[in-house]
Amino acid sequence: MKTYRLMFLFVGFSTLASLGQDRPSKDAVLDVGIRLQKSINLYAENGITAQYSNQKLASKRLLLGVSYVTSRLGTALNANAIKQDNFLTSATYLFQPKWLVQPLVKANVGYFTADYESELFKELPHTSLLASPEFGLCYCPRFPLKVTASIGYNLLTGNGIVGPGTLYPVFVQTSLTWDVLMKTTKKKSTN
Numbered sequence: 001m002k003t004y005r006l007m008f009l010f011v012g013f014s015t016l017a018s019l020g021q022d023r024p025s026k027d028a029v030l031d032v033g034i035r036l037q038k039s040i041n042l043y044a045e046n047g048i049t050a051q052y053s054n055q056k057l058a059s060k061r062l063l064l065g066v067s068y069v070t071s072r073l074g075t076a077l078n079a080n081a082i083k084q085d086n087f088l089t090s091a092t093y094l095f096q097p098k099w100l101v102q103p104l105v106k107a108n109v110g111y112f113t114a115d116y117e118s119e120l121f122k123e124l125p126h127t128s129l130l131a132s133p134e135f136g137l138c139y140c141p142r143f144p145l146k147v148t149a150s151i152g153y154n155l156l157t158g159n160g161i162v163g164p165g166t167l168y169p170v171f172v173q174t175s176l177t178w179d180v181l182m183k184t185t186k187k188k189s190t191n
Contacts, residue, residue, distance in 0.1 A: 014078030027055035044074035
């Protein structure tokens with residue numbers, strides 16, 4: 001629980017700090033939002049995501065990010081499903097940063113844990129490292145909202161005896177993010 005609080009505090013303070021800037025750099029991007037993820041044939045997991053880039057990171061083609069997704073905000077919300085948590089760090093590469101719809105590739109690494117909530121299952125593996133590539137598209141208009149959709153593959157999975165049995169290989173995800181550093185300005189009328 002302490003890890004969750006630290007993550008929420010980090011994202012919250014970084015968002016508040018960025019909103020308080022009078023003149024954010026035009027070269028920096030800080031996308032903060034939600035990530036909706038679904039393992040094929042298993043759980044829906046939802047959570048938060050944040051990505052950062054600037055002109056020095058491969059001309060804004062490279063984004064570095066963190067995400068937390070959990071079935072606690074998805075399938076396990078008000079249900080008897082296994083509560084599982086994914087903590088991810090990522091690097092995303094945009095192939096055509098000037099296009100409205102940009103192809104992307106993402107590499108995720110992180111940590112997975114499942115809470116079986118019963119002493120009966122304490123001998124089963126419930127944690128794993130995560131490593132997954134993603135391939136997808138980003139709808140990136142000239143205003144702060146971005147929509148990203150991709151398909152990914154968990155390279156490290158399990159069968160319940162070796163590795164967690166609820167860590168399925170194929171997943172799809174959609175992220176809705178807002179660039180908190182981008183200031184939208186209204187044009188002044190010349191009347």
